[in-house]
Amino acid sequence: MFDANLIESFFIQETPFYYYDLTLLQKTLSTAKQVADVHGFQVHYALKANFNDRILNLIREAGFGADCVSGNEVRKAIEIGFNAGDVVFAGVGKSDKEISDALDYDIFAFNVESIEELKVINALAADRGKKARVALRINPNVDAQTHQYITTGLDENKFGIAYWQLGDAVEVLGQSEHLELIGIHFHIGSQIIDLNVFKSLCVKVNELNNWFDERGFRLRVLNVGGGLGVDYHQPDVHPIPDFRSYFSIFNDFLERKPGQEVHFELGRALVSQCGSLISRVLYVKNGLKKNFLILDAGMTELMRPALYQAYHQIEKLTAATESDEEQLRYDVVGPICESTDCFGKEVPLPKCERGDLIAIRTAGAYGEVMASRYNLRDEIRYVYSPVLTDVSN
Ligand code: LLP
Numbered sequence: 353m354f355d356a357n358l359i360e361s362f363f364i365q366e367t368p369f370y371y372y373d374l375t376l377l378q379k380t381l382s383t384a385k386q387v388a389d390v391h392g393f394q395v396h397y398a399l400k401a402n403f404n405d406r407i408l409n410l411i412r413e414a415g416f417g418a419d420c421v422s423g424n425e426v427r428k429a430i431e432i433g434f435n436a437g438d439v440v441f442a443g444v445g446k447s448d449k450e451i452s453d454a455l456d457y458d459i460f461a462f463n464v465e466s467i468e469e470l471k472v473i474n475a476l477a478a479d480r481g482k483k484a485r486v487a488l489r490i491n492p493n494v495d496a497q498t499h500q501y502i503t504t505g506l507d508e509n510k511f512g513i514a515y516w517q518l519g520d521a522v523e524v525l526g527q528s529e530h531l532e533l534i535g536i537h538f539h540i541g542s543q544i545i546d547l548n549v550f551k552s553l554c555v556k557v558n559e560l561n562n563w564f565d566e567r568g569f570r571l572r573v574l575n576v577g578g579g580l581g582v583d584y585h586q587p588d589v590h591p592i593p594d595f596r597s598y599f600s601i602f603n604d605f606l607e608r609k610p611g612q613e614v615h616f617e618l619g620r621a622l623v624s625q626c627g628s629l630i631s632r633v634l635y636v637k638n639g640l641k642k643n644f645l646i647l648d649a650g651m652t653e654l655m656r657p658a659l660y661q662a663y664h665q666i667e668k669l670t671a672a673t674e675s676d677e678e679q680l681r682y683d684v685v686g687p688i689c690e691s692t693d694c695f696g697k698e699v700p701l702p703k704c705e706r707g708d709l710i711a712i713r714t715a716g717a718y719g720e721v722m723a724s725r726y727n728l729r730d731e732i733r734y735v736y737s738p739v740l741t742d743v744s745n
Pocket of ligand 1: 419580621
């Protein structure tokens with residue numbers, strides 16, 4: 353990903369910064385879009401993964417819709433130029449103001465997570481003399497086989513409406529003149545590597561699709577959420593996720609009724625690999641038991657390792673020298689006053705010294721969006737690669 357010219361250009365930049373390879377992003381987007389189009393699938397990009405303006409503009413231009421989880425994300429999507437009709441709004445705790453604003457924008461649909469929320473949306477739509485399009489987010493109790501903190505589709509999770517509440521939900525829908533049920537929605541978790549999990553999801557979606565059909569609801573949309581994982585261990589081997597296998601599973605196992613649309617909400621798979629956090633070595637500290645590489649980036653810029661013990665590949669970028677032949681093991685840490693401020697333990701790297709550049713890879717999703725100003729850190733800085741003018745190349 354980093355050639356000598358690029359590395360040289362990094363040296364004159366103030367660190368730390370996020371580097372976004374917009375060419376890779378465009379290739380990833382066009383691959384995903386082409387494969388989705390083959391099956392007639394629609395993808396709403398999950399803004400929560402990265403809402404950087406440059407990235408959002410390319411995603412909109414590539415023909416994706418927007419999946420939002422806050423009023424501000426809905427507003428951002430509209431400001432960037434996504435059509436309101438391509439915006440969906442999910443989240444367990446939508447405030448009255450957020451719902452009202454989204455109704456005023458006339459977004460495509462609300463993914464509703466509780467029976468109480470149905471009643472609130474109905475009342476707020478009534479105030480405006482409108483009919484709100486809603487999809488019920490159903491908790492399918494499918495184990496996503498991923499990190500417990502990013503599993504969302506189990507009975508013990510706070511998300512969605514449980515099976516046993518569906519009768520009540522349908523009753524409320526029947527009494528709500530200002531709601532139009534357009535579909536059912538699912539999202540079982542993130543960073544899912546075992547694609548068989550999505551087969552299990554399809555089985556549940558089919559059951560529920562039939563359940564609604566038997567009760568006279570002709571659902572227009574089956575929304576199966578996001579969750580496709582990326583290769584954090586070999587970003588250069590798999591820079592673009594396997595969209596073909598992923599979408600094929602839904603094509604093969606989801607039973608669409610005539611005219612039904614299938615919607616996806618991918619976040620990580622679209623933006624992870626295009627982003628790296630670039631940082632400088634401030635100090636090398638050789639301890640009795642450990643060698644520490646102290647960077648000028650920390651958990652404030654990329655929180656995933658501290659929060660989920662997430663693995664990110666760490667690379668020394670400085671042009672190769674003789675000393676590179678000597679491999680050492682470092683605990684790569686940041687400057688923040690917390691022991692969890694660590695990007696990796698015992699990381700094998702060529703010998704490093706003060707001033708060397710370090711890249712932390714696969715940081716395009718849930719990186720800068722989860723940054724904080726803890727310790728009164730600087731605002732995030734960016735460097736972008738040029739964009740392709742002809743994406744087909
Ligand atoms: N739809 C819904 C309703 C979601 O909750 C999410 C992610 C997505 C779509 C997009 O999922 P993706 O395709 O990106 O897996 N901060 C964590 C990930 C949290 C994911 C939250 N929901 C991390 O850094 O791993």
